[in-house]
Each structure stands twice: as structure tokens, then as C-alpha cells.
Amino acid sequence: MVVGFRGSLDRSTAPTLRETVISELAKGPDLVVVDLSDVDFWDACGMSAVLVAYKRCRANGTALGLAGLHGSAETSYRATHLDSVIPTYPDVASAVAHWAAAA
Numbered sequence: 001m002v003v004g005f006r007g008s009l010d011r012s013t014a015p016t017l018r019e020t021v022i023s024e025l026a027k028g029p030d031l032v033v034v035d036l037s038d039v040d041f042w043d044a045c046g047m048s049a050v051l052v053a054y055k056r057c058r059a060n061g062t063a064l065g066l067a068g069l070h071g072s073a074e075t076s077y078r079a080t081h082l083d084s085v086i087p088t089y090p091d092v093a094s095a096v097a098h099w100a101a102a103a
Contacts, residue, residue: 009036017046031096
């Protein structure tokens with residue numbers, strides 16, 4: 001399952017991402033890929049929303065990956081070392097292919 005997001009991921013929009021991922025978990029997917037290729041900015045609230053989504057996915061037995069992270073968002077993500085916890089992929093196709101090969 002792919003969840004896309006556009007624009008800024010900040011205090012006002014982060015809850016939308018978090019709640020979307022959580023509601024999609026009710027469908028029982030094995031994998032959720034969050035497509036961030038159209039995100040131009042994120043702050044600590046955005047990172048927190050991704051981390052909460054990851055924890056909920058993990059508790060549900062669902063894998064979570066991030067796709068398309070770029071620019072300053074990617075730089076800040078890697079600086080926090082969250083990339084060692086939540087895998088990132090250049091694009092959605094790469095994320096799906098990785099998880100399909102691992103299954």
C-alpha cells in the first residue's frame with residue numbers, strides 16, 4: 001500500500017499523514033510505503049509523525065518504508081539517524097521491489 005503526501009510536512013499537516021497511515025493499517029497490509037517525493041519541507045513534527053506511523057506499523061506487523069525523500073528533508077532525516085531505523089528508497093517502485101524480493 002502506498003500513501004502519498006505533498007507539500008510541507010509540519011505541525012499543521014503531520015497529523016494527517018499519521019492518521020492516514022494508521023487508518024490504512026485497518027486494511028491489513030504487509031507493507032506501507034510513504035511516498036515523500038512531493039514533500040518540499042518537513043520539520044520535527046513531520047519526523048515525529050513518521051516515527052509514530054512506524055511504531056504503529058511495527059506493532060501491527062506491517063513493514064514501513066519511505067520513498068522519494070530528497071533535499072533538506074533527506075538531510076535532516078539522515079542527521080537524526082532515523083534512516084537506520086526506517087528504511088528509505090529512491091522511489092516507490094524501489095521500495096515495493098525490495099519488499100517483494102524479501103518476502
